[in-house]
Amino acid sequence: MIRSLAALVLTGLLASTPALAADKATDFTLRDIDGQSLTLSSLEGKVVLLSFWATWCGPCKEEMPHLQKMYAAKKAEGFEVLSISTDDARSASRVKPYIKKMGYDFRVLLDKESKVIGTYNPAKTLPYTVVIDKAGEIAHVASGYNPGDEEKLAELVDQLLEGKAAEAEAAAE
């Protein structure tokens, strides 16, 4: 019995192949909180951070000020934050007030139909972060938020903005 369980756990662990940085980011089109349409591929040439969150998610709210700070510091260098609300359709009226009251100015998209999160984050953790390099390839994924994560993320984004993929991969680890 114990051996069977150990084998199962081992099977899961064996699957922990390190993330390769060659995955093309799946394209999508979503409306933002003002009804404007945005297609991910239109941002090719920029470093893009996708941050999946919800108005009911405490750790997401803790992470957002750090994303705002990073966005304000690096947007002139070609850095974009796409904050993707996973609140369902019922709560759509509450997303923009939250963003406004906190004073965030990164772009906020509504994924009311679980369309994008279903592709990028089939697991259930929020917040969930995906960093996409200038070539449109996924450079980094991370689930959850803990204090200090933002420093590694900033280091990774800096490397990607400078086009240093190998250093970026090291920063992500």
Place this chain on the structure above:
Amino acid sequence: MLTRLYLAGLAAVTAVSGAAYAQDAPEDESVSASFTNDLEVRYWQKDQRLPGYPDRPVFNYVEQVNRFTASTTAGAWTFDAQVDEVALFANRYRLDGVLIAENPLVGQPGEPFPILNVMPGDSYANLEKVRATYESEKLSLTLGDAYVAFGRGMALNLNRNVDIDLDTSVQGVKGVWRPGAWDVTFVGGQLNRQQVFQDNPNLDIPGDKRHSVFGLRGERFGLGPANLGAHVVSYNFVTQFDDLPRGVAESRPGLAAGYGWEAGARELATTPDAIVGGATAELIGVGGIDWYAEGDVFGFPAGTDLPSPLGDDAERDLGYAAYVSAVAYPGKFVVLIEGKRYYHAERVSALLTPELYEVAIAPTLEYERAVTEDSGAALNSNDMTGGFIQVDWAAIPGTFVPYVSTAVFRDSDVGPLNFSDAPETIVHPLMGFELLNGETAVLFNMGRRMDIRGSTDEIELWEGAPDDLGTDIQTHADVIIQVPLGGPYYLNANLAAEHYQWGVNEFQQEDYVESETSVTLGWGSRVAFTWFTDYTTNPLVTSAGNLFPSAFPEFGDREKPLYGAAELQVKPTPAWTIKAFYGGYKAGIRCSGGQCRQLPGFEGARMSVTGSF
């Protein structure tokens, strides 16, 4: 033997998927693939014994759940698949020479599972979701499983609710055509509810009842400040169970019970059970205010096929739903006002209660974290008028934002979900603040919810009932605190407590106190240790406390109130999380996304490995 074969199979699947991944992207940069795997092993420890066998905990068992997803992108196409698998171990024992299996995994015999059910005995696997998606700036086309919501979700809202472990999609075709400023959405297919739960025990997996849905919505954006939309949705629920040709019902019991594609397809020849039509209007920044309004009308042409929660007198009534919101941003303030009227519209989900999900969900206007067994009825009310106002003040913009809010409802539905026999006026004031300063965060909220019983003059009450049924009063508070402890260390505490005082009801429930706390000590993003404590004196909670049971002699034979558990979380890489948990937590209702679900308590151990690769 079966166990070994099973493990070998699982390992082989994982190995093959890993090999496939290693061979892809370098060959052709336009093709890429990614995978996630979420493996959880749970040891369910139950304080039950067979009569005469006090030393043999035969009801304890092991449950292993795995979710594997694969996503491949080739140019404009993406192919996604999700395979869910669950297996039970150590759930069998011999009693007087007879092999007995506890906790049956599969509820329906026969062929309720449409695609894949290859596992033997106490194990089950299903290709739960599969889809191919074409994505361009002008067109999104999905063949297979898709999620869809129209407007604010009152006419149609099918999505993935990870908070309460529910996931229902439409398996068929969905297209979104975006010619310029238009979005035109078509969806058609059969409903596909997730069969395997990741966070809850898997028992009696029922298979899918393949209800059908067809919907069309057009929305015009950018008409000046206005976005205007209209939609129509048709539902055919599986309601014919017993009219199969003689012999078929006996040989194919799954089909006879209304499961599977064929049973769903047969319904398409019948009159639709519900047709919903609605319109939406959104005005952005008009007079400095963002406006939204939606109205939907619900028709039930098949009459009694769809039971009416409001009783037989309402069988032919049209239902309707209306929702409005307005948001203003004066100076450092944000003011949100919402209103809704909902009548006879919950009927569209009346047949789905045993399947735990709803197809159309209205905005609740409620603080759902504080919803209880009693107030859950208001979320699903068939006759409700309500309003909500919240005022936020950005005292220190981006850092300190206090707020106050109040929700007021008139709930005239006295259906079976309600503890009260009289219509209610519900008043729910709240206040709180969000403090986000560097790595310190405090999110605080407290409120008082009152269900004030109305007149009982025309209502037949139970014998001995007083004229005044009083008021249910719930006082609640919750807070999330995160503080750095120096270096890479931090503390995160999540505390919630409530006191509930019942008015008068037929079963005269007892007042109670509940609390849920978790305290986490973390070391950077790599390691976190969490201690959980639950406490409840609510007799409606069916689980048993596992901590210091002898310290509560006043509870007598009742379940003890204190629960404790610990969890260690390790993240070897940012994309991978390993968790080990031991202890217990209480059962109770949890509401999220406009839906409520009774979740069972837990005592035992669990280990999970989740990651992307």
